[in-house]
Amino acid sequence: MSMLHIVNKSPFERVAFASCLAHANAGDSILMIEDAVVGAVDGSSFSDKVKAAMSDKTVYVLGADLAARGLEGKAMEGIVSVDYAGFVDLTANNDTTQSWL
Amino acid sequence: MSTKNFLFVNRKAPYGTVYALESLEVVLISAAFEQNVSLAFIDDGVYQITKGQNSKGIGMKNFSPTFRALGDYDITKLYVSTESLAERGLTVDDLMELTYEDADDDYAEKPSIILVNREEMAAMMAEQEVILSF
Numbered sequence: 001m002s003m004l005h006i007v008n009k010s011p012f013e014r015v016a017f018a019s020c021l022a023h024a025n026a027g028d029s030i031l032m033i034e035d036a037v038v039g040a041v042d043g044s045s046f047s048d049k050v051k052a053a054m055s056d057k058t059v060y061v062l063g064a065d066l067a068a069r070g071l072e073g074k075a076m077e078g079i080v081s082v083d084y085a086g087f088v089d090l091t092a093n094n095d096t097t098q099s100w101l
Numbered sequence: 102m103s104t105k106n107f108l109f110v111n112r113k114a115p116y117g118t119v120y121a122l123e124s125l126e127v128v129l130i131s132a133a134f135e136q137n138v139s140l141a142f143i144d145d146g147v148y149q150i151t152k153g154q155n156s157k158g159i160g161m162k163n164f165s166p167t168f169r170a171l172g173d174y175d176i177t178k179l180y181v182s183t184e185s186l187a188e189r190g191l192t193v194d195d196l197m198e199l200t201y202e203d204a205d206d207d208y209a210e211k212p213s214i215i216l217v218n219r220e221e222m223a224a225m226m227a228e229q230e231v232i233l234s235f
Contacts, residue, residue, distance in 0.1 A: 001227055019112065021143055023223045098110070098232040101120075 004094035008034040011046045020100040021049055026056035037065040042076035054078050107136045111146035115210040123162050123204025124235035132174035139178040147185045152197040172213055179213045203233045
């Protein structure tokens with residue numbers, strides 16, 4: 001059973017992103033959208049947690065949200081950028097989704 | 102109608118926003134459709150089931166007694182994060198005593214609250230087919 005975790009809140013303002021990482025299982029996928037994309041930036045106080053998650057989970061970011069915030073090219077290596085069609089594919093290819101509101 | 106494993110994830114404190122009350126409403130609706138329902142209380146969600154809530158002073162309805170009724174709807178699995186309790190200076194003694202009567206065991210009264218750590222919570226989530234977050 002694979003799960004897609006969707007996060008949309010900045011990890012610097014809310015604990016939702018940290019809670020997501022704490023509860024995701026190995027093999028799960030994590031997708032950052034909306035304000036959560038700031039969590040993709042390398043060298044932040046949160047980036048070590050994302051890097052740790054990438055050891056056994058796949059981390060995605062919605063490219064349009066990253067670009068909107070001027071953060072394209074600042075994402076850490078290993079994070080997979082997806083477009084809206086890729087977002088749909090992720091929801092279709094996982095058994096369940098969980099939104100961390 | 103097929104039965105699925107439904108999990109309601111509660112991560113917000115009551116009263117400040119409508120999420121907690123809305124979650125409880127949907128939980129009760131799901132019970133009417135005879136699904137296998139579990140609830141999770143994580144982060145500020147643990148404040149939803151503290152005992153001794155008194156909302157008179159803020160002019161809002163205290164909906165915490167409704168959690169006591171869940172057992173009558175066969176909703177008997179309320180998973181509570183031990184880390185979230187500890188981070189907030191709370192213990193299980195600060196929570197309401199939520200129980201259900203086990204029809205398979207001569208209607209013995211049993212606790213509905215199940216204390217779990219993060220690993221156990223994650224494993225429980227992996228068994229779910231539908232997850233609704235509030």
